[in-house]
Structure formats: structure tokens, C-alpha cells
Amino acid sequence: MLIIRIKEIRAMQDNVLAAKRNELMLELFSEKRKIAATGVQSKVVKIREIKKSIARINTVFRERGVKE
Numbered sequence: 001m002l003i004i005r006i007k008e009i010r011a012m013q014d015n016v017l018a019a020k021r022n023e024l025m026l027e028l029f030s031e032k033r034k035i036a037a038t039g040v041q042s043k044v045v046k047i048r049e050i051k052k053s054i055a056r057i058n059t060v061f062r063e064r065g066v067k068e
Contacts, residue, residue, distance in 0.1 A: 014066055024057075
């Protein structure tokens with residue numbers, strides 16, 4: 001699961017979005033750990049897409065006025 005489209009995010013409820021964001025944060029941590037352990041930076045594109053998806057979710061939270 002790399003890219004989550006903004007239409008898909010806006011269709012989700014707040015509790016589902018929070019769970020999805022937590023899942024993406026764990027995946028981001030895991031990918032960063034793999035890079036640190038191996039030194040191979042072949043996953044940079046995947047990390048970039050995960051960060052963009054997290055940012056999209058945070059944007060929708062701000063638009064809705066949800067306290068995090």
C-alpha cells in the first residue's frame with residue numbers, strides 16, 4: 001500500500017484514518033530501519049510515498065478540524 005488517493009482518504013471516517021495513519025507510521029519506521037541496517041537505499045521511493053500518504057491524512061484531519 002503505497003499511494004492513498006485524496007478521494008479515498010476523504011471518504012474514510014476519522015477513526016479509520018487514524019488507524020491508517022498509525023499503520024503507515026509503523027511501515028515508515030520499518031523501512032527506515034531496513035535502510036539503516038543494510039545501508040542500501042533502494043527503498044527511498046517507497047518512503048517518499050508513505051510520507052506523502054501520511055501528509056494527505058494529516059491535511060484531511062486539519063480540514064475537518066479533528067484534534068489529534
